[in-house]
Amino acid sequence: MKALMISKDSLLQAEIATQGSARTPAVQLVASRKGLRDAVERQLPEAPELVLLDASDVCGDEAEMVDRLGKLYPAASFMLLTRDPQQDLLIRAMRAGMREVLQLPLAHRAFHEAIDRIEVAAGLSPVHEGKVLAFISCKGGSGATFLSTNFGYALAALADKKVLLIDLHGQFGDATLYVSDQKPAMTLSDICAQISRMDGAFLDSCLVHVASNFGVLAAADDPHRTVDMKPEHMDTILRVARQHYDFVVLDVGRHIDAVSLRALDQADAIYPVLQLALPDIRDGRRLLDILRSLGYPHERIRLIVNRYEKGGKLRLADLEQALGADVVHTVPNDYLSATDSVNQGVPVLQLSRSSLVARSLAELVELVAARRVAESRGLFDRIFGRNEGG
Ligand SMILES: Nc1ncnc2c1ncn2[C@@H]1O[C@H](COP(=O)(O)OP(=O)(O)OP(=O)(O)O)[C@@H](O)[C@H]1O
Ligand SMILES: [Mg+2]
Incomplete structure (x- = not known):
């Protein structure tokens, strides 16, 4: 699954890249953006299948861009990562169709379970569970x-x-x-x-x-x-x-x-x-x-x-x-x-x-x-x- 990561946090990006590449099929970070504005202004030529949005430092006036991001990649699945959930942002995200919200610091198990759900919903992988x-x-x-x-x-x-x-x-x-x-x-x-x-x-x-x-x-x-x-x-x-x-x-x-x-x-x-x-x-x-x-x-x-x-x-x-x-x-x-x-x-x-x-x-x-x-x-x-x- 090709993914876009939106975050300033390079350590978090590296962590997600590692966890993602350990999966079969892999979640591959194909591009990254430093923030919501950057993501909206620089659209990827090829739409990602997954967008991971680190909402930790999304400020108030950026929040409306969540809707624009959702419209930019209508077929993508979204995952919101956040340190302290901001009510307003969460509501906007939900409205824009972002169903997976994960708390930071990242719990690997929760991350993989969320990706499993996304994959199943997208019909990507019949999950093999030994x-x-x-x-x-x-x-x-x-x-x-x-x-x-x-x-x-x-x-x-x-x-x-x-x-x-x-x-x-x-x-x-x-x-x-x-x-x-x-x-x-x-x-x-x-x-x-x-x-x-x-x-x-x-x-x-x-x-x-x-x-x-x-x-x-x-x-x-x-x-x-x-x-x-x-x-x-x-x-x-x-x-x-x-x-x-x-x-x-x-x-x-x-x-x-x-x-x-x-x-x-x-x-x-x-x-x-x-x-x-x-x-x-x-x-x-x-x-x-x-x-x-x-x-x-x-x-x-x-x-x-x-x-x-x-x-x-x-x-x-x-x-x-x-x-x-x-x-x-x-x-x-x-x-x-x-x-x-x-x-x-x-x-x-x-x-x-x-x-x-x-x-x-x-x-x-x-x-x-x-x-x-x-x-x-x-x-x-x-x-x-x-x-x-x-
Ligand atoms: N059903 C059985 N009939 C006869 N001998 C048996 C049987 N099952 C195990 N043994 C013997 O018991 C010995 C001890 O078994 P095993 O090493 O599997 O125990 P363990 O529970 O793993 O012990 P440990 O706590 O030291 O890891 C083995 O050498 C094996 O030959
Ligand atoms: Mg033994």
Whole structure:
């Protein structure tokens, strides 16, 4: 989308240029004007599709020019940016058809949401919105990394989805090693250090490619914290990721920090992983209390019980009661297959397709991604060749 920016503020212009160029399709600043008068007097030869007007220093006698600007580019969408909204100007802007008003300093998320709305209204882009699914272990070693990485692979392999896994461990992230023997050339902190380059192609170039439709972004490998990773970086990464992948799976470390918190905020579903044992339940309760205190709705939190063995003293119902949340899936204890897979760095579905744990992952894929497949004939049955009736 070609855009005209009207502002004296060169820093704001640079900020918008960066945010705009990170989008797909990009919002391209093709021209700029120092103020309303300048914009009205020097019409662009080719009308822009978007006009961004910084109204912070529009003075009273200039306000009427808002109408003229609107008439100058009747087909354009308008976005008004303002430090303190002036009533009179706002009314004029609304009358001139400017529907998007954003407060300065610019909140990147609000900016992108406004551009999304403009694009949809202009019929420019059918917005592709991938889903973000976060896996988080209630207790160390519950299996969040094993499940998130292998589930990501299964989702790509079985449901033919384009999947990205992001390892959000602040330190000692190891997700890549669970499914690959490649050494990551780039990590999450490298991306944050070059966030202005962020787009689909750049993101893809930073991944360890496990399959053509499954890539892993390795954890920040930066013990000295030389790169300042900010929550806003996460917004940018997830926004681009959603546009380019059907599913973005997060391996969230047990230590929740500002960056992983921002990722959790944006998750469509959160899967706390725990085992059916008292210490896990205790830690699970703490985690769920945190998630609830953050205001995440009940239905977004979906428990997974890993290494589940029927007939134990504790029952699933006890766990559900203790945690006040439903278990959506159980993964059986399958020591040999899991250990082989982890030791070799090969997804369990690839290594032992008919193992209990691989089957369980396929069921989870069906649950999450392939309801429609399930309606015709179970994905599970197709893959493992069970008979229609069996
Ligand atoms: N269903 C399973 N059956 C048997 N073993 C399993 C199963 N799931 C995971 N494991 C084993 O448990 C070990 C720990 O799992 P994993 O590293 O995924 O835990 P985690 O929750 O990510 O731990 P951390 O908190 O350290 O990040 C793995 O080495 C794996 O082999
Ligand atoms: Mg882990």
